[in-house]
Amino acid sequence: xxxIDIPQLDPLxxxxxxxxxxxxxxxxxxxxxxxxxxxxxxxxxxxxxxKADEAEExxxxxxxxxxxxxxxxxxxxxxxxxxxxxKEVISTFGTVDILVNNAGMQKDSPFHEMSLEYWxxxxxxxxxxxxxxxxEAVKEFLRRGVKKExxxxxxxxxxxxxxxxxxxxxxxxxxxxxKGGIHMLMQTIAQELAPQKIRVNAIGxxxxxxxxxxxxxxxxxAYNDLMKLIPYNRIGLPEDIARTAVFLASDYSDxxxxxxxxxxxxxxxxxxFRTGG
Ligand code: BGC
Numbered sequence: 589x590x591x592i593d594i595p596q597l598d599p600l601x602x603x604x605x606x607x608x609x610x611x612x613x614x615x616x617x618x619x620x621x622x623x624x625x626x627x628x629x630x631x632x633x634x635x636x637x638x639k640a641d642e643a644e645e646x647x648x649x650x651x652x653x654x655x656x657x658x659x660x661x662x663x664x665x666x667x668x669x670x671x672x673x674x675k676e677v678i679s680t681f682g683t684v685d686i687l688v689n690n691a692g693m694q695k696d697s698p699f700h701e702m703s704l705e706y707w708x709x710x711x712x713x714x715x716x717x718x719x720x721x722x723x724e725a726v727k728e729f730l731r732r733g734v735k736k737e738x739x740x741x742x743x744x745x746x747x748x749x750x751x752x753x754x755x756x757x758x759x760x761x762x763x764x765x766x767k768g769g770i771h772m773l774m775q776t777i778a779q780e781l782a783p784q785k786i787r788v789n790a791i792g793x794x795x796x797x798x799x800x801x802x803x804x805x806x807x808x809x810a811y812n813d814l815m816k817l818i819p820y821n822r823i824g825l826p827e828d829i830a831r832t833a834v835f836l837a838s839d840y841s842d843x844x845x846x847x848x849x850x851x852x853x854x855x856x857x858x859x860x861f862r863t864g865g
Pocket of ligand 1: 694749750751752793794795796800801804
């Protein structure tokens with residue numbers, strides 16, 4: 589049997605010396621992840637598509653933790669943008685060790701009225717965007733290989749999925765299809781690249797208080813309705829996701845590969861069955 593290295597880690601700086609790219613890092617969950625990564629000691633590239641000012645603010649906050657940070661503009665659904673973004677991140681930090689494939693959007697519509705434009709837009713950003721970024725990240729992980737002083741893995745990819753990779757969602761066929769696709773994309777890359785020491789996992793957030801789902805929490809009535817879907821009886825915060833992302837990016841989770849961790853207060857537990865069935 590070979591010798592197995594269980595890494596020794598500093599719990600206060602578990603991402604020290606690593607460089608991360610967080611797509612869609614200028615707001616919502618991505619912003620939370622970018623900041624938490626900086627706190628955990630990583631250099632962070634904050635990708636944005638429109639919100640340059642917000643991204644720059646986040647960069648300043650991350651720099652205050654004593655690490656490097658940059659804002660980098662790219663539409664993740666465009667191949668040339670993604671290739672240029674990776675070039676910039678790698679030339680600034682020397683490499684990229686962690687990709688958080690987070691950029692995502694909703695364009696909701698009743699199914700029979702859903703335009704091809706809405707379909708293509710959501711699949712383009714949520715699924716094709718994750719493919720393009722993962723591909724560029726993997727190229728860099730394979731080029732560099734393992735640097736033991738940084739991490740026992742050659743690279744880590746965290747796909748931001750959703751409870752809707754398993755929970756069907758009426759009125760959101762494009763979104764649910766993109767998240768179902770992410771699930772098989774994630775597991776296939778994980779299976780293919782595990783021998784090269786690349787770890788690929790996903791987080792499945794439930795309802796997290798961000799701009800994407802404002803209508804679900806901004807009035808008391810909407811919030812109370814939402815609670816019927818969440819056994820733990822509170823909405824999630826970006827920090828709930830960010831802490832899970834830090835764990836998945838670190839060597840603490842070195843034996844986790846090809847998994848989705850649902851961070852959802854129990855939303856995937858069929859809450860209607862608590863009182864029915
Ligand atoms: C969606 C949110 C929604 C949550 C739970 C997320 O993936 O983006 O709008 O509140 O799933 O349904």
